[in-house]
Amino acid sequence: MPDTPFIQLNHVSKWFGGVAALNDVTFAICRGEIHAVVGENGAGKSTLMKLLAGVHEPDTGEIRIEGRNVRLANPREARRQGISIVFQELNLFPHRTVAANIFANRELTNRWGGVDRLAMREATRRVLAELDVDLSPEALVGPLAIGEKQQIEIARTLEQQSRIIILDEPNSALNETESQRLFDIVRRLRARGITVVYVSHRLEEVFAIADRITVVRDGRFQGTYETAKTTIPQIIAGMIGRSLGPSFPRRTKGAELGRVVLQVRELCHHSAHLGPISFTARAGEIIGFAGLEGAGVDELFRVLFGLDPMTSGQIVVRDEPQRLTTPLVAMRRGWALIPESRREQGLMMDWSIARNTTLLVLDTLLGRLGLIDSGKVRTTTDHYIKRLGIATDSPEKKVAHLSGGNQQKVLLAKWLATGPGILILNDPTRGVDVGAKYEIYALCHQLAAQGMTLLMTSSEGEEILGLADRVFVLSKGKILREFQSGETSKAELLHAMAGRTSTG
């Protein structure tokens, strides 16, 4: 590692309203390293990155690049210094081609001032080849997978001759294979001498990729560690200010599984190439479904919740065959679904906690004249704020202003309020910080202990293994294998997901 700091932040602070998002942060990033910045949601890592990207300016303190004090007043200024950022929410034009996106707003022109498509296509081909990305410059961006879109954004920064590329939560929406692909690209960037700042809270991945790790907590710098000389527990301790026990709470033993609650027989959904799938689940059981993107887990959940119709097969709940034609019907029969994307499918982001929490149970909160009783809304909301430990000063706070973990708890509250018998959890800890994750795991165990049946999946393999009693591995819409809890390792699970049968 070179000794002279490439980027140096000195006593940087940033306030929003009266709240310090960053408080006297000082640390250095070396040239050509992969430098991870980790912290819980709301710890200030995003603000930190936005300072470097020129989105915000620090209120006090200075940023030095190669020893020179620089003022990054706007994103254009930051780009001139060679700093580019790839945000978690990608910024692409879906109706335009890959090449058009890479050269958006910087179109190459020919002698007559027209757009030089040929040159842009060639340059795009070159830069994609450098990253070993197999995409046509002429392809439309819209239908591409999320991982490919991200690759295009990275290619764009590379084409702009960036010296520093900031990746903000780059793999929060990626599955394991896509993540591996991303790591490959990040290492290629490093090999070219580009400095990569990698913001994440997925520690496993940070440890797999980063040279050094900087921890922030509550807007304060906690330390920079060499990855080789530190451990995950040490980083977690830095992130949450205390050391965590085992990362999965222990199940209270003796909770015998109840009767068979759910029988799925030969379930098929032709347009999604799903099935035939058969399995049973008992009261108090947590069943995990593992599978790569497109393996059928999402599709299975959608059919079970009535979002997509099943074309054949049978769903039997407590010995009663069910026809689940719409989410409303599924809901009335005791199903609940925590969707994958809480922003898009789960919550009304511009609504308060109270409104989100009670939306599904308004019929039970009516007072005289059939009008909504605000007292009952308040009581219900307060109950769930307390039960799930949602950190807020008021039930009227907009969920958009909550951290990811608290938003997820509101989403859980919304569906728990319906008193479901079968709860489907599609990636329940996506974009959630370590502390909240642990609480959500504990909640799942508690719900199972009360006799609820949980069907879950996760973008993180160890979460499925840590949480579920039984794991079904799906591939091409069918159940490939079944594991009992504790019977398998993560490596074996990953192999099974990839459709291989060997043990890893």
Added chain:
Amino acid sequence: MHNPKSGKYNRAWRRLLAFDEIGVIVALLTVCALLWISVGDAFVQPTNLFQVARQASSYGIMAVGMVLLLSMGEIDLSVGATLTLVNIVTAVSLREGMPMPFAIVLGLVTGATCGLVNGLLGVLLRIPTIIVTLGTMSVFRGFALVLSKATPIGHFPKNNLLFDLGSGNLLGVPTSVWVMLAVGLAGHVVLGCTAFGWRAQAIGSNPQAARFSGIPLDRYRIAAMTIMGLVASVAGVMELAFLQSGSPTTGQGYELYVIASAIIGGTALTGGSGSVVGGILGALLIAVIRNGLVLLEFSAYWGTVVTGAVIIAAVAIGGLVKRQ
């Protein structure tokens, strides 16, 4: 700005200014103050103020329905045409000797049907309501022209209670203003205190999440469009009651005033929430401006220009004040 103390101060201000109606209230007070200063008593006379309120009631009544629609992420451009059609249908029925209550009911049914048709077309053909109602706006107005043969409809049987009420006062306040307040109260309760209202706003806030929440989107869309048609028909009947004649040109361009009233009142075009109170205040603001321009002896042509400019200004003020 960036120290904790002023942060607390800012927050107090923000709470005070954070309600959706702030823009329209500021604009309404400003315009009223300016008119009071420039024209004096002629403006603040009770007869003039009631005249303003009555004018506001035509689009104020419809703004209530529009707030509901906008908060759901829908819109209806055919409200003015629906008003005209209802106006003509009721007038023709009266002229042909239909008893007054039946004529009114027929008018209301006509309006509700217009809304229902809008909703059904949107849902069944999968067309955005802005496009559907762009078309039906012309269709409904066309029907009104056909029915009326493009001439005003008068010569009603004498001593009609509807006309006595329509042009009369109740406790000194024009009847149509009472109707606006009643419709407004109903709309406010539906939007703020019923499961229907909350779920409708949920659709506007995030349609996909609403679907995942088991809300039947199509049924809600059709219901809301039907309610809008019904509300427009109430305005159509009141218009007939006041003018005492059916006119195929009444209601022309009202859709713009109605949508503007709702938006000035702080209801976002993007859906998710809405303010009925703001919508009615928005209608009042438009009526005050139009009244003021008459009092200031502007030509009616300039009045049209100024009305448009003030709509933009009021929305901008609301946005600016909230962003501060």
